[in-house]
Amino acid sequence: MTCFDRDTDSARLWAHFAKGRNVLMLAPRRIGKTVLLNRLRDESEAKGYRAIVLDVQGFREEKAFFQQMCAVIQEEIGFGASVLATFTERLRQTLKGSDAAGGDWRQLLLHTDWREFARHLLSHLNNDKEGKPWLVLLDEIPIFALALLETHGMQRVHDFLYTLRQFRQAYPNVRWLFTGSIGMDTVARRNSLEGALNDFEPYPLKPFDADTATRFLNHIAIANGRHMDPAAAQHIIARLGWLSPYYLEKIAEEASQQAASGQIIEAADADNAVEAMLGLDKRTYWSTWREHLDRNFPDPEQTHLFSLLATIARSPQGYASHDTLLGELNRGESVGVGQLRAYLDTLEADGYLVACDHADNCHRFRMGLLRDWWLRYVVA
Ligand SMILES: Nc1ncnc2c1ncn2[C@@H]1O[C@H](COP(=O)(O)OP(=O)(O)OP(=O)(O)O)[C@@H](O)[C@H]1O
Ligand SMILES: [Mg+2]
Structure with a gap:
């Protein structure tokens, strides 16, 4: 590689x-x-x-x-x-x-x-x-x-x-x-x-920035005998939200298949490719995220982490306030603010969530597509 x-x-x-x-x-x-x-x-x-x-x-x-x-x-x-x-x-x-x-x-x-x-x-x-x-x-x-x-x-x-x-x-x-x-x-x-x-x-290894991601998407498209329209790259970048080379590569390969050989990958092909990432045949691209929680966290921590992610995934606006999250956890047992903070730290460090830019005390999924996958395969 x-x-x-x-x-x-x-x-x-x-x-x-x-x-x-x-x-x-x-x-x-x-x-x-x-x-x-x-x-x-x-x-x-x-x-x-x-x-x-x-x-x-x-x-x-x-x-x-x-x-x-x-x-x-x-x-x-x-x-x-x-x-x-x-x-x-x-x-x-x-x-x-x-x-x-x-x-x-x-x-x-x-x-x-x-x-x-x-x-x-x-x-x-x-x-x-x-x-x-x-x-x-x-x-x-x-x-x-x-x-x-x-x-x-x-x-x-x-x-x-x-x-x-x-x-x-x-x-x-x-x-x-x-x-x-x-x-x-x-x-x-x-x-x-x-x-x-x-x-x-x-040393926190970061995902690609938007410029590198754009170049990488086109690089993969070229390797597959296509070119990528910058607008198509922008669609992919916006939808993914967090630019891991792995997912960029998968989407660019899928988009290359959507466009005919020698052709330019247009925004519509990019959208189709992103949708295809959530298909049943591609669910293993994402399953490591669920496995990580299943494997590494004992209960009740594990149940709480799943519950936080489900609440955020389900929220129509794509984020949830800490008050909402605390309310959700406290349906079952008593969980304090300090514990919520620790859970959110874990989910941030492990790549699932980020704090929202637009308001204090609220979190969203770091990768838009992971939220969509979570909603479809974990929460459902
Ligand atoms: N810099 C890069 N250039 C090209 N492709 C890359 C790059 N980084 C990652 N990839 C693609 O993403 C895939 C995953 O990368 P890699 O195996 O290095 O990730 P990792 O962080 O080691 O993952 P894991 O934690 O699962 O072991 C690679 O097989 C490759 O297809
Ligand atoms: Mg590795």
Whole structure:
């Protein structure tokens, strides 16, 4: 996947790394985190770093995490294999006499405590012979943390995150970029793990601005043998409201199918394409939004969050005041203003809602189309 634009994000992130900072990039699903990580990896050599992208979703153990890290170094970095060979040799020396001392790094990992193994690995990378800093671009850490939580409980997540924090302090030549769709923040907030992440520089990856979105829509149209009329792009942008590259791409592809090959995509084609996004066959484009609440929030919080979103989705004007929302929550049980505030903070941070511009104390969906989808498939 080639990365369209994101030039400013890339420059800002490199500037953070140059200052020795580690970065926490929390941003909602499908906004382009993975695409950006791959871009950073591709740029890393020119910037004087050795970078790896680690996708740790699907793992449930700390050792699987470091196994993946070593495998990526070995397979993807020019002389990663020799880096690991020296590391293995050193670790063997240290463990001399113990059962763990034989075999390759996989066996060493199997027989050592993961902290011990990781400490040696990171210390080795920290002292890179050519003095190049390493950059570990860690994708989907929240999914790993949640898996660890489910399998082994909170203490293990706590240990893992705080141990990595110690390594960040001890080995500053290894820089880290943690990305998370939302879940991480949720886990951290709920279980007071914030301290494990408080050395990170937060970087909120934003959606495209209107100008970039217009160019991107036309870029996708051209890739599909069409052109997009600027008025059509404006229709799409207005309807979407929040310009995630994922949804822009889907709509532009759909609109390209609406217009004949070689033709210009007109506003009417754009409107049809937007409508098609709400069709039954495309409901999976949106289902991650519902799943996130189902998966990550226990009751009664979960019921309350669904109730707030339903109230806002149903409101004819597309927004609801905090008084209305509080009234709705208090039909069942007693919920205070502070609790409502906390819920709205969560729904804002996780990408569902924004505060209205036109009045104080009211919220609306951030993406107009998500509101329409919510109304059709969740509330109905
Ligand atoms: N800069 C970009 N240029 C071109 N396409 C992009 C860009 N960013 C995102 N996309 C499109 O959006 C899709 C989703 O992007 P990506 O997988 O990077 O999102 P994500 O934030 O990692 O999502 P998730 O949280 O679900 O993992 C990509 O597969 C691609 O089609
Ligand atoms: Mg991703």
